[in-house]
Amino acid sequence: MPGLNFFGGFKQAIKQVAEPRVTTEYPKQKRPKPPRLHGRHVLNRYEDGMEKCIGCELCAAVCPADCIYVRGADNPEDAPVSPGERYGFVYEINYLRCIHCDMCVEACPTEAITESKMFEFSFTSRADAIYTKAELLVDDEGRPRRLPWEDWREGEDANTSAWMRATSPAGSAAYEGEVQWSGELGYGVRAPEGGQSNKRDDEATGNISLRETLANKIPSRFGGKVR
Ligand code: SF4
Ligand code: SF4
CATH class of the missing domain: 3.30.70.3270 (Alpha-Beta Plaits)
Known part of the structure; x- marks a missing residue:
């Protein structure tokens, strides 16, 4: 019934009030950026x-x-x-x-x-x-030179090395880690880049795997929820 749908909308809004906020006050605050x-x-x-x-x-x-x-x-x-x-x-x-x-x-x-x-x-x-x-x-x-019109924050010079490459020699898993x-x-x-094997050092590289993200192990980045 249309009337019930109307109240159903309110129910959803009230439910969201209790959810943790994910809004960031950008640019005062920047969210952590992906390593790549x-x-x-x-x-x-x-x-x-x-x-x-x-x-x-x-x-x-x-x-x-x-x-x-x-x-x-x-x-x-x-x-x-x-x-x-x-x-x-x-x-x-x-x-x-x-x-x-x-x-x-x-x-x-x-x-x-x-x-x-x-x-x-x-x-x-x-x-x-x-x-x-x-x-x-x-x-x-x-260190990168910080120009007056640039907004540098802590960690934005991290992993600028060959890290940024999409490829590895021959694409072989033997090169992981x-x-x-x-x-x-x-x-x-x-530090070496993370991959699929146990040779990865995510703490040193700041790498976050999709698997981990989906397993909801990093609530601070995703407001405690997998979206
Ligand atoms: S590709 Fe050659 S010219 Fe370009 S940055 Fe590398 S070494 Fe320098
Ligand atoms: S290849 Fe050219 S367009 Fe691509 S990142 Fe380098 S400078 Fe920019």
């Missing part, structure tokens, strides 16, 4: 401070949005910038074009370009939207 989220890029350095980029331009070639511009140059013999013959002399990403697909990260042979978890940034001019090496290269502590990337300035060698 694609945010603003960083250009990484080795633990000794040398730049990982060798100026090969593979990232620029693979970018579907045509937003990367790279020019390599020969390393000065007396003061090499990277361990290779060449280094990234010019490196630019145009964020008016970038779709954060991470194809550049997949293509990079030295894990030089990866993405952070920070995506809260905007610009008032086209020039600001083009990040150059001065903005992208991590600082002398190995194995570190497949070099160390980084300021972070050392980051």
Whole structure:
């Protein structure tokens, strides 16, 4: 009957009053981000401070949005910038074009370009939207440079390493839990990525499996309910 349906609606609303709130006061408060989220890029350095980029331009070639511009140059013999013959002399990403697909990260042979978890940034001019090496290269502590128009929070520089890659060599399960990337300035060698096996270290990596999510083991993230 239509009348009963009307009161049935109230019943549902009253039931929801007792449910835990899931609303977050964004941007005052940010919810934890997934480990693989694609945010603003960083250009990484080795633990000794040398730049990982060798100026090969593979990232620029693979970018579907045509937003990367790279020019390599020969390393000065007396003061090499990277361990290779060449280094990234010019490196630019145009964020008016970038779709954060991470194809550049997949293509990079030295894990030089990866993405952070920070995506809260905007610009008032086209020039600001083009990040150059001065903005992208991590600082002398190995941390991403925090620009005035960016909203960085704790942990958004976590797992920027080859973590961001979708693939593993040969796709073999034998590589699960194995570190497949070099160390980084300021972070050392980051923990291996989790997988399906018991070699995963979720505490170190912050990884949360779908299985766990559905098993409702993380009530703080989902308001105590599987939705
Ligand atoms: S994330 Fe995708 S669109 Fe953005 S720079 Fe990399 S390849 Fe290009
Ligand atoms: S970021 Fe990687 S792919 Fe791009 S030019 Fe440098 S080394 Fe080559």
